[in-house]
Amino acid sequence: MxxxxxxxxxxxxxxxxxxxxxxxxxxxxxxxxxxxxxxxxxxxxxxxxxxxxxxxxxxxxxxxxxxxxxxxxxxxxxKTIDRVLAKGKVVIGVVKGDLHEIGKNIVKLMLETNGFEVKDLGYNVDSLDFIKAAEEMGADFIGASSLMTTTLPRQQEIIEFLKDKGLRDKYKVVIGGAPTSQMWADKIGADLYCEDANCASQKMAAMID
Ligand code: B12
Structure with missing residues (x-):
């Protein structure tokens, strides 16, 4: 075993x-x-x-x-692991056109384990629905997962829609998923890129005031 x-x-x-x-x-x-x-x-x-x-x-x-x-x-x-509670609010989902949800589910689990309140929008989520849910929840973070090169532009779309609505500074946008990278995050102006779930929960906790 x-x-x-x-x-x-x-x-x-x-x-x-x-x-x-x-x-x-x-x-x-x-x-x-x-x-x-x-x-x-x-x-x-x-x-x-x-x-x-x-x-x-x-x-x-x-x-x-x-x-x-x-x-x-x-x-x-x-849930039984000792931890310091971070207490941030996160809306998370897999972008439109993308059905790969295993990684997002692990990130969600790690965030909850670290004391975040998480609203999970599932997969194939319209960009505007991320924003709507964040507004409803009063979220600190919007987490967008993309597993395919073809759906990467949806992460950028979320940021562009936030700018159009004058809401860009209200949320920290966190991106992840195998084809994403720090370079892509810099290009689209995301606040944080994380390569895995551990990194996400640690770095996001550090971003809470
Ligand atoms: C499992 C899988 C599937 C499963 C998905 C099951 C499910 N319920 O999710 C099924 C079989 C359904 C599937 C379908 C398809 N798949 Co697929 N799939 C995979 C595979 C093998 C593994 C993905 C996975 O679960 N990894 C394990 C998890 C734990 O890792 P992860 O997702 O990367 O997540 C970690 C980090 O990235 C990060 N992270 C993830 N999300 C987020 C979000 C945030 C906010 C943060 C901070 C961090 C973070 O943390 C996670 C945990 O540490 C990948 C190969 C790969 N290397 O990724 C191909 C892959 C993604 N699939 C691919 C393809 C092409 C498809 C299909 C189009 C196939 C087809 N011909 O129909 C369909 C697409 C359907 C669609 N519209 O989405 C391609 C994509 C190529 C591309 N264009 O980029 C890949 C890369 C395979 C390949 N090498 O060709 N797939």
Missing amino acids: SLDQLSQLVEDGEKEACEAMARELLAGGTDPLEILDKLTETMQRVGALFATLEIFLPEVMLAGEALTAVVDIVKPEL
């Missing part, structure tokens, strides 16, 4: 076996954050295999479902 075995089971899309092994690992004292980190790497590997046509979409879907099942098991364990 090891993280490597769990990683292989996720890659193979063996959902039930993954659930059982995740429970065993947690019962044996494995750090839930280590499990999430390991499985984020696993999905990067799955993505590489998909890109080189060594596996196909159904296999990616099964791996994604297996990872989501593990995230659900890890979730309650994270």
